Structures are given as C-alpha cells and as structure tokens.
Amino acid sequence: MYWEAFGxxxxxxxxxxxxxxxxxxxxxxxxxTAAFKAFQxxxxxxxxxxxxxxxxxxxxxxxxxxxxxxxxxxxxxxxxAGFMSSMLFGTVVGSLADKYGRKLLCVIxxxxxSVSCLTKLVNDFNTLLLGRLLSGVATSLLFSSFESWMxxxxxxxxxxxxxxxxxxxLATFGNGIVAIVAGLVAxxxxxxxxxxxxxxxxxxxxxxxxxxxxxxxxxxxGDAQAHASATFSNALNAMRAGLAxxxxxxxxxx
Numbered sequence: 275m276y277w278e279a280f281g282x283x284x285x286x287x288x289x290x291x292x293x294x295x296x297x298x299x300x301x302x303x304x305x306x307t308a309a310f311k312a313f314q315x316x317x318x319x320x321x322x323x324x325x326x327x328x329x330x331x332x333x334x335x336x337x338x339x340x341x342x343x344x345x346x347x348x349x350x351x352x353x354x355a356g357f358m359s360s361m362l363f364g365t366v367v368g369s370l371a372d373k374y375g376r377k378l379l380c381v382i383x384x385x386x387x388s389v390s391c392l393t394k395l396v397n398d399f400n401t402l403l404l405g406r407l408l409s410g411v412a413t414s415l416l417f418s419s420f421e422s423w424m425x426x427x428x429x430x431x432x433x434x435x436x437x438x439x440x441x442x443x444l445a446t447f448g449n450g451i452v453a454i455v456a457g458l459v460a461x462x463x464x465x466x467x468x469x470x471x472x473x474x475x476x477x478x479x480x481x482x483x484x485x486x487x488x489x490x491x492x493x494x495x496g497d498a499q500a501h502a503s504a505t506f507s508n509a510l511n512a513m514r515a516g517l518a519x520x521x522x523x524x525x526x527x528x
Contacts, residue, residue, distance in 0.1 A: 307433075309431070309433075310431075310433045310437060313427070313428070313431065313433070314437075314440075314441050314444070316486075316490055316491075317424050317427075317441065317445075318441070318444055318445060318448060319486065320420070320483055320486050320487060320490075320491075321420055321424075321445055321448075321449075322448050322449070322452050323479050323482055323483040323486070324383070324384070324416060324420065324479070324480070324483045325416075325449050325452050325453075326452045326455070326456050326476075326479055327387065327476040327477075327479035327480045327483065328387075328413075328416060328476075329452060329453045329456035329457065329460075330456045330459065330460045330472045330473070330475055330476040330479070331391070331409075331460075331472060331473055331476050333457060333460050333461070333464075333472070334460060334464055334469045334472050334473070335353075336349060336353075337464075337469050338394060338469040338470060338473075339352060339402070341469055342397045342402075343397075344399070348399065351403075352399075352402060352403060352406050353406070355403055355406045355407055355410070356406035356407065356409055356410040356413075357410065358410065359406070359407045359408075359409075359410025359411055360410035360411070360413045360414050361410075363410065363411045363414045364414040364418070367379070367414045367415060367418050367419065368418060368422070368496075371418065371419050371422060371423075371496065372495060372496025373495070373496075374495075375493045375494070375495055376419050376422050376423035376426065376493070376494055376495070376496075377423060377487060377491045377492065377493040377494070378493065379415050379419040380415070380419045380420055380423060380484075380487050380491070381484055381487055381488060382415065383412050383415035383416055383419060383420075384480045384481070384483055384484030384487070385484070386408045386409070386411050386412040386415070387408070387409060387412035387416075387476075387480050388477055388480045388481060388484075389405070389408055390405040390406070390408040390409040390412060391405075391473040391474065391476055391477040391480065392405075392477065393405030393408075394470050394473045395470060422496075423491065423494060424441065425438065426494040426496070427491075427492065427494055428441070430494060459472075459475065460472040460475070463475055
C-alpha cells in the first residue's frame with residue numbers, strides 16, 4: 275500500500291516539477307555540456323547516497339536506545355551530546371575544509387558516520403555516547419562539505435554559474451524522494467531484523483559513498499590560511515553576544 279501510494283505521488287511530483295519549469299530553463303539546459311552533465315550526475319549520485327544513509331538512521335535512534343533499556347534522561351543526554359557536538363564542530367568545519375580539502379572532509383564524514391553506526395551494535399552507554407559525538411561531527415560535515423565541494427568544483431571547471439541552480443534544484447527534489455524511500459526501507463528492515471538493522475543498511479551506503487568520493491572526486495581547497503581556532507573564537511563571541519541580547523530584551527520586556 276505504501277509503495278503504491280509512493281509511486282503515484284512520485285509520478286505526480288515529477289509531473290508538477292516538469293510543468294513548473296520556467297521559460298528560461300531551456301536556455302540554461304542549452305549551456306549544459308556533456309562534461310557538466312557527467313559532473314552533475316556524479317555529484318548527485320554521491321549526494322543521494324549519503325543523504326539516504328542519514329535518513330535511514332533518524333527514525334530509530336530513540337527506539338534503539340529505548341530497547342537497550344535506557345531511561346528518558348539518559349536518552350536525552352545522548353541526544354544533547356550529539357547536538358552539542360554538531361554545534362561546536364559546525365563553527366570550524368568551514369575553515370578546516372578550506373585548509374585541508376573538502377574531498378578529505380567528505381571522506382572523514384563517511385568514516386565518522388560509519389563508526390557511529392557500528393557503535394549502535396553495542397549496548398554500552400559510553401560506546402553509544404561516542405557514537406553520538408561522532409554522528410554530530412558527521413552531520414556538520416554532511417551539510418557543509420559536500421555542497422561546498424560541488425560549488426568550488428563547478429567554478430574551477432568553468433561551468434556556467436546559471437547551471438548551479440539546476441544542480442541544487444535536482445538535489446533538493448531528489449533528497450525528498452530519497453527521504454521517503456529511506457523511511458520505507460528503514461521501517462521494513464527494522465520490522466524484519468530489529469532496530470539496529472537500519473544503521474547497518476546506512477553503513478553500507480556510507481561505505482559506498484566514501485568509495486565513490488575517493489575514486490571519482492578531485493580535491494579542492496579554499497583559504498589555506500584559515501585558522502580553525504580563530505573561527506571557533508569568533509563563533510563563541512557571536513553566540514555570547516546573541517545570548518546577551520536575548521537576556522537584555524527579556525529583562526526589558528519584564
């Protein structure tokens with residue numbers, strides 16, 4: 275039933291997207307060379323794989339912790355640790371990618387997220403905590419390094435800037451489809467093999483995505499003089515200033 279409904283809705287979505295093409299889209303398509311199309315297909319393939327790996331995990335993180343016997347406060351601690359890890363690392367990921375290479379950080383994403391999946395096999399709080407910390411770092415990498423690599427590579431290969439919007443549009447549309455498919459697959463394997471199964475399927479996609487990145491992507495860099503410590507310090511100052519402003523406004527309102 276779910277798959278049939280998904281198929282019908284997918285056809286409708288594709289039809290709506292196609293009918294909603296702007297008059298200028300044809301001129302944009304004419305600028306797309308064979309080299310660009312090959313580049314775009316390669317990026318979208320990798321992007322859909324890694325996003326699928328991420329979507330597979332979301333629905334069953336809490337369920338797995340609950341099955342392992344942890345109470346709500348312990349589960350909350352694990353979730354907060356992951357969010358804090360993502361927040362802190364997110365302040366420096368850009369400068370690290372600029373200095374050491376965006377391709378390298380995409381591979382590190384795959385390694386960290388894969389290890390995080392493996393920690394789900396162990397019913398030990400500290401091991402699961404390590405997994406949450408690694409997944410937090412991986413999440414920051416996922417939503418920064420891949421797109422920044424694509425944009426930098428797009429420009430370095432001399433493709434028309436107007437073609438970037440097409441790639442982003444396809445990535446957004448495809449990500450929605452992948453999210454739905456991942457949810458259905460995760461539900462099926464969880465019902466069939468247990469709550470840890472979606473993480474193992476995700477692990478397979480992460481390995482595949484990392485292999486594709488290693489084998490088909492070239493490295494690109496940004497500002498080699500970027501300093502992660504300075505970026506982190508600026509981020510902390512900005513957060514402190516924001517919190518101070520909120521506190522001042524709350525006091526004034528009271």
